[in-house]
Amino acid sequence: MFQVLCIFIPLLAALFMPFFFKKISSIHTGWFVLVVPIFLVIYYAMFVPTISKGDSVIAQLDWIPSLGISFVSYLDGLSLLFSILISGIGALVVLYSIFYLDRTKEQLHNFYIYLLMFMCAMLGVVQSDNMMTLYLFWELTSISSFLLIGYWNNRDKSRFGALKSMMITVAGGMMMLGGFVLLSIMGDTFSIRELIGQAAEIATNDLFAVALILILLGAFTKSAQFPFYIWLPDAMEAPTPVSAYLHSATMVKAGIYLVARFTPIFASSEIWIWLVTGIGLLTLTWGSFFALKQTDLKGILAFSTVSQLGLIMSLLGVGAIAFHVDGAQDTIFKYAAFAAIFHLINHATFKGSLFMIAGIVDHETGTRDIRKLGGLMSIMPVSFTVALIGSFSMAGLPPFNGFLSKEMFLTAMLSITEFELFNFTTWGILFPIIAWIASVFTFIYSFYFVFKTFTGKGQVDRLPHKPHEAPVGMLISPVILAALVVVLFFIPNVVADSFIKPAVMAIQPFLYSSPGQIDIHVAAWHGHITTELLMTIGIIALGLILFLTLSKWQKVYNLFPSKLTLNNLYDFIIYELFDRWVGGFSGLYMTGSIRRYLSYMLGAISISVIATLFIQDAFKVTLVGATPIRVYQIILIIVLVIGTIATVFAKSRITSIVSLGLVGYTVSLFFVMFNAPDLALTQLVIETISVALFLLAFYHLPKYKKEEERTRFRFGRAFVSIAVGAMVTLVALSAHSQKLIGSISEYYKETVYSLAGGGNIVNVILVDYRGFDTLFEIAVLSIAGIAIFGMIKLRLSRKGEKL
Structure with missing residues (x-):
């Protein structure tokens, strides 16, 4: 039970944030928040010995048991790794934010409420075994990230970026929900573990491919894959702690997690392998190429994040091939899943530190425009060192952890050419070529970020603030992450045994029964020159040449038409198609007239109900047991109809009031005839009061004027009135004629x-x-x-x- 409740600890802590902010204003609220992720990372670290053996830990809290929906916290190698990343990076981000955000100028209680809400949502996503609760937390990540990105809501760009991220990710989430529903229909369960056990049977279902595509749409939108990546650069308007947390280690990794978790179910499909690998490589290349077009430090990092997410996604696609081969090739493709998890960890370390350095540069100089920066190396030596380590790791250079996972990435791409299924022998040669080209641009934008910012001729006089090194407190978090970048290079197998291999086992459960069976040993040097090493040398050589000549060829980006972009397509859909066209169409019926709105609603309901009655053959009138109609009842009906018509066509208000009273009194007489004196008395009292109130209000009403309206509107009203009357009559007759159970009046x-x-x-x-x-x-x-x-x-x- 406590394991499930730990997911909600950040949300519970958020309830106390207004109290800490108002009552203890002398202390930065972040110090109280810091306790939450530190506690969580310690708690989840306690599971490492158990999970590293290949075991899993499950806890359940029933929610809607009648529908098979419950909060199931499932900790295996994959979910534990993500949980530690979420809480660990979260602790460093909170520590960083304490020194980054001014407690006297910022609404810190709002910031930390949103941050804790997001932490809870991410923990729920990665630990949920029930697809419905996974979707609940998934959409909570979209909502909380919307609030975090738009935290500075007085800025137009912040609000725009927040709305854009939510529109795209929520739309993808709805698609994913459709895939979940289809999977639950095929497997008759919401449990992911149980669906994995039925993977062979599910793969033969006609709904399999549809569910696959819908779930990938959810994953691609959240992890900023092409063409849905456009929300990520605009989300950089968020405070830097948000960018460091959401866009390096957590939110964008949710899509990666989803693909990894559902790989055992869909890996048997050719569509899955081609889409995950192909879209991943396209995203990698696209993001790395356009990163060099950016002039904002966080913009460069945004596109670099897009490219790195594409790299991880493509590795998961290649790793899925392991389900289709045996023997020597089997190990090669298992290697890809290992590389994906390894690079996911590496990316969280070097990208988190780089985002924090970008925030430090902005905080201390007043700008993130790389064209105004330069020469900061001597002024900010610690920041430069951290940026150098992070950038070199991102470029894939030794002795940093990014080099190891990048080499494994190249190995995985080369292995595709040896695969004989799914036409990889024909088209597979393109994968290592594309990967190599993308790696060249990755090398260039990594150097572009660090050297254009910290070296070269200084422009201190052009900066809004006089630059200086950041406070020690603000440097602690990026320095820790930079230290991890170096440490992971020297002890990769320690991390592999504790975290990576159990996670790989969760991705490929049919291939391993324990992490010890994964016989992969990570090494910077394999004792001989490999193809991957030669590719790396080529990347460095060409990358250096292109970086040194960047000013000569960077103008090539100006050749791309500014109007033909995915951002313009999004703006057209949202602001032109929806606001102008759809808004113009809705203006035809959204007139502000309550009478018209009622006419539309009542008319639509009447037509739908009447059509359903006839289509379903529900209109079968039987008058068995009906009371005979007598002459005086016919007379009352005539009086009732006359009163109704007089009310509608009356030329004065007094006539309308009197006619309406006549209708009410006539109805009360019907109650008397059917032996309901209580109802008759109630009707008489209410009718008398209503008429009296109408007459009292009559004095205050404006003078009656004949409405000058076109005849077709009156025909429309007549049609709606007749339709509603017919609907009520037909429903009453149908209900009387088809009684399936006895009347409750007998029980009374x-x-x-x-x-x-x-x-x-x-x-x-x-x-x-x-x-x-x-x-x-x-x-x-x-x-x-x-x-x-x-x-x-x-x-x-x-x-x-x-x-």
Whole structure:
């Protein structure tokens, strides 16, 4: 139980943030928040010995057991790794934010409420075994990230970026929900573990491919894959701690997690392998190429994140091939899944540190424009060192952890050419070529980020602030991450045994029974020159040449038409298609007239109900047991119709009021005829009061003027009126003719005296059987009476009178 509750600890802590912010204003609120991720990372670290053996830990809290929906915390190698990343990086981000955000100028309680809400949502996503609760947390990540990105809501760009991220990710989440529903139909369960056990049977279902594509749409939108990546650069308007957390280690990794978790179910499909690998490589290349077009430090990092996410995604696609081969090739493709998890960890370390350095540069110089920066190396030596380590790791250079996973990435891409299924022998040669080209641009933008910012001729006079090194507190988090970048290079196999191999086992459960069976040993040097090493040398050589000549060929980006972009397509869909076209169409019926709105709604309901009655053959009238119609009843019906018509066509208000009263009194006579004196009395009282109130209000109404309207509107009203009347009549006749169960009135008659101890059936129903209904009706009337009293008192007080 406590394991499930730990997911909600950040959300519970968020409830106390306003108290800490207001009551203990002398201390930065972040110090109280820091306790939460530190506790969580310690708690989840306690599971490492158990999970590293290949075991899993499950805890369940029922939510809607009748529908098979419950909170199931499932900790295996994959979910534990993500949980430690979420809480560990979260702790460093909170520590960084304490020194980055000014407690006297910022609404810190809002910031930390949103951050804790997001932490809870991410923990829920990676630990949920139930697809419905996974979707619940998935959309909570979109909502909380929307609030975090738009934290500075006084800025137009922040609001725009927040809306853009939510529109795209929520739309993808809805697609993913459709895939989850289809999977639950195919497997008759919401449990991911149980669906993995039925993977072979599910793969033969006709709905399999549809569910696959819908789930990938959810993953691609969240992890910023092409063409959905456009929300990520605009999300850089968020405070830097948000960027370091959401866009390096958590939110964008949710899509990666989803693909990894569902790989055992969909890896048997050719569509899955081609889409995950192909879209991943396309995203890698696209992001790395356009990163060099950016001039904002966080913009460069945004596109670099896009490219790195594409790299990880492509590795997961290649790793899925392991389900289709045996023997020597089997190990090669298992290598890809290992590389994906390894690079996921590496990316969290070097990208988190780089985002924090970008925030430090902005904080200390007042700008992130790389064209205004330069020469900061001597002024900010610690920041430069951290940026150098992070950038070199991102470029794939030794002795940094990014070199190891990048080499494994090249190995995986080369292995595709040896695969004989799915036409990889024909098209597979393109994969290592594309990977190599993308790696060249990755090398260039990594150097571009660090050297254009910290070396070269200084432009201190052009900077908004006089630059200086950041405070020690702000440097602690990026320095820790940079240290991990170096440490992971020297002890990769320690990390592999504890975290990576158990995670790979979770991705490929059919291939391993324990992490010890994964015989992969990571090494910077394999004792001989490999193809991957030669490719790396080529990347460095060409990358250096292109970086040194960057000013000569960077203008090539100006050749791309500015109007033909995915961002412009998004703007057209949202602002032109929806706002102008759809808004113009809605303007035709959104006139502000309540009468028209009622006509539209009542007309649509009537047509739908009447059509359903006839289509379903539900209109079968039988008059068995019906009371015979007598002459005086026909006379009352005629009077009722005449009163109704007179009310509609009356030329004065008094005539309309009197005619309406006639209709009400006639209805009360029907109650008398059907032996319902209580209802008749109630109707008479209400009708008398209504007529009296109408006459009292008549004095205050403006003079009656004949409405000058076109005839077609009156025909429309007549049509709606007749349709509603016909619908009510047909529904009543149909209900009377097709009684499947006995009337509840018989139960009332049998029990009104024995159970309720009353003699008047109507009173007993109102007081006993429908006691709560009556109680709430009385409450509504009491509230209305208090409101009327308050309005009268307010009006009299304005006139200087006393009530």
